[in-house]
Amino acid sequence: MGEILIETKDLGISFGGHKAVNKVSIKLEKDKLTTILGPNGAGKTTLFNLISGLLEPTEGQVFFKGTEITSLSPLQRIKMGMGRSFQLTNVFGALTVFENVRLSLQSKAEIGYKIFTDHRRFSELNEKTERILEEVLLFERKDFLASELSHGEQRKLELGMVMALEPEILLLDEPTAGMAIEEVPVMIEIMKNIQKSGTTIILIEHKIDMVKSLSDKLIIIVNGKFLTEGDPETVSKDPEVLKAYLGGGVLDELAAEG
Ligand SMILES: Nc1ncnc2c1ncn2[C@@H]1O[C@H](COP(=O)(O)OP(=O)(O)OP(=O)(O)O)[C@@H](O)[C@H]1O
Ligand SMILES: [Mg+2]
Numbered sequence: 322m323g324e325i326l327i328e329t330k331d332l333g334i335s336f337g338g339h340k341a342v343n344k345v346s347i348k349l350e351k352d353k354l355t356t357i358l359g360p361n362g363a364g365k366t367t368l369f370n371l372i373s374g375l376l377e378p379t380e381g382q383v384f385f386k387g388t389e390i391t392s393l394s395p396l397q398r399i400k401m402g403m404g405r406s407f408q409l410t411n412v413f414g415a416l417t418v419f420e421n422v423r424l425s426l427q428s429k430a431e432i433g434y435k436i437f438t439d440h441r442r443f444s445e446l447n448e449k450t451e452r453i454l455e456e457v458l459l460f461e462r463k464d465f466l467a468s469e470l471s472h473g474e475q476r477k478l479e480l481g482m483v484m485a486l487e488p489e490i491l492l493l494d495e496p497t498a499g500m501a502i503e504e505v506p507v508m509i510e511i512m513k514n515i516q517k518s519g520t521t522i523i524l525i526e527h528k529i530d531m532v533k534s535l536s537d538k539l540i541i542i543v544n545g546k547f548l549t550e551g552d553p554e555t556v557s558k559d560p561e562v563l564k565a566y567l568g569g570g571v572l573d574e575l576a577a578e579g
């Protein structure tokens with residue numbers, strides 16, 4: 322196993338009497354694109370909320386690169402290098418695509434308006450902004466207002482804004498949700514770019530083609546519990562996994578695809 326970026330130990334949370342996440346112990350490895358898969362209501366989003374600090378666990382621990390972070394705030398976790406797709410970004414409709422990403426870079430650098438007094442850093446920042454826009458395939462749209470973008474393009478922009486924070490690990494909860502089918506391959510390409518740039522992606526996703534072509538590893542969560550993990554080929558043929566998905570259809574499709 323390579324370097325472990327995130328580890329959970331017996332992590333759990335109850336809502337009322339219901340254990341939405343139940344003693345989950347997983348390790349998320351650097352440079353491995355790991356997809357967390359499970360039926361609706363399995364606890365996947367709740368697990369992300371526990372890892373990113375939006376929810377406080379009722380049991381267990383979370384570690385980031387070996388340091389316990391169970392009681393740290395979401396902001397402290399972001400500063401350590403944990404990124405998450407949706408709740409920490411806002412697309413500003415009245416600003417251009419370029420300005421949205423540059424603003425995010427400025428907030429990361431904590432230089433704010435001082436940037437305008439230093440010409441060299443100013444152009445450095447612009448170059449970095451362009452690099453990120455290329456990574457999320459929005460360079461051609463850089464002078465459009467964010468409000469003029471399609472839903473799918475706005476999701477790309479959100480990703481660009483998160484990437485400006487230079488996360489070491491990025492948690493993406495169904496990044497193609499609500500996207501037109503023809504936009505999905507583009508999102509896959511962006512995720513490959515991000516992974517190539519050295520940011521490790523952890524994905525929650527239901528789309529089979531993505532899971533198969535993109536993931537190094539699958540982790541299956543059912544009823545709040547860890548079921549199994551491994552390479553996509555092996556896991557998708559696991560009888561226990563197929564049984565858990567009966568009726569759900571997701572892994573039936575996976576198995577049918579061979
Ligand atoms: N804040 C909350 N209060 C009460 N119950 C909650 C809360 N958040 C989640 N739950 C419950 O916890 C369980 C797990 O929900 P979660 O959203 O994590 O599932 P999921 O695997 O992400 O599902 P989906 O695939 O539909 O997104 C569900 O039964 C849900 O109703
Ligand atoms: Mg969810």
